[in-house]
Amino acid sequence: MMRLALACLFLTTSIAAADDEKPPGDLTVGLGVDALEVFSTSGGVATTKATDQGTAYGVTLYAEYRITTHFSLGVAIPTRENAPGPTSNAYSVGIALRLRGDFPLTPWLRPFVAITPELGVAHLPQGVWWNGHAVQVAGGGRFDLTTAVSVIAWLGLDFTSYSGDLTPPPPDPQMATAGSVRTAYFGLGAGLEYRF
Numbered sequence: 153m154m155r156l157a158l159a160c161l162f163l164t165t166s167i168a169a170a171d172d173e174k175p176p177g178d179l180t181v182g183l184g185v186d187a188l189e190v191f192s193t194s195g196g197v198a199t200t201k202a203t204d205q206g207t208a209y210g211v212t213l214y215a216e217y218r219i220t221t222h223f224s225l226g227v228a229i230p231t232r233e234n235a236p237g238p239t240s241n242a243y244s245v246g247i248a249l250r251l252r253g254d255f256p257l258t259p260w261l262r263p264f265v266a267i268t269p270e271l272g273v274a275h276l277p278q279g280v281w282w283n284g285h286a287v288q289v290a291g292g293g294r295f296d297l298t299t300a301v302s303v304i305a306w307l308g309l310d311f312t313s314y315s316g317d318l319t320p321p322p323p324d325p326q327m328a329t330a331g332s333v334r335t336a337y338f339g340l341g342a343g344l345e346y347r348f
Contacts, residue, residue: 177300177347180216180224185209186341188232188310197318197331208234208337210310212268214250226250230270230288232312244314246272246286254294262294266306274314282331284314290339300347308339 188208196202209232216226228248247270254264268288273281292306315332 178218179348180218180226180345181348182212182214182216182304182343182345184212184214184304184306184341184343186212186306186308186339188337188339190335190337192336193333195315195331195333198329200331202333202335205234208232210339210341212343214248216250216252222253222255224250224252224254226252228268228270230268230272230286242274242276244272244274244284244286244312246270248286257293260296262296264292264294264304264306266290266292266308272314276318278318280316280318282314282316284312286310286312288339290341292341294345302345302347303342304345305342306339308341310337310339311335312337 186209188210190204190206190208193202193204210230212228212230214226214228216224218224226249228250230244230246230248232244234242248268249270250266250268252264252266254262256262266288268290270286270288271284272286273283275281288308288310290306290308292304292308294302294304296302311334313332313334315330318329318331
């Protein structure tokens with residue numbers, strides 16, 4: 153009987169300790185912004201090759217649910233301005249799965265790694281839409297301001313691939329020409345999170 157009581161006490165203490173490690177709030181809603189610098193571009197339309205189009209800017213709205221002490225799963229809506237395309241000034245929007253792993257380094261700092269695979273569309277200045285996909289791999293830290301509010305910062309790599317048709321403008325109304333552009337970026341971002 154004494155052994156059973158000790159076992160129950162040990163189990164109760166272990167569960168309480170595990171609960172103390174779990175950060176407050178199972179649902180997190182966040183908004184992040186980032187600047188993306190191209191380090192690789194390939195593809196194009198017909199004989200026009202895609203080139204570095206300058207800095208792109210992203211805004212991502214996301215929601216995550218903590219499935220274990222160290223892992224969260226969620227969805228995101230990433231957008232990019234000056235997104236990949238045969239010309240600059242395109243923009244893209246997508247829907248993405250978001251997986252984040254983190255661990256407490258201090259009571260107020262949690263380093264993390266996040267992977268965000270995405271399906272999206274890009275709108276080109278010529279008025280056409282291209283389909284594509286992307287993936288972001290990011291590492292950073294979450295800094296807790298309160299038990300519910302945090303700021304985050306990260307460094308990441310973004311890989312995007314979009315393709316579609318592009319019809320030359322008048323006076324050369326040829327048939328639509330298929331094209332594709334693949335771009336890789338270094339990213340630096342920051343954001344704000346709220347936990348429920």
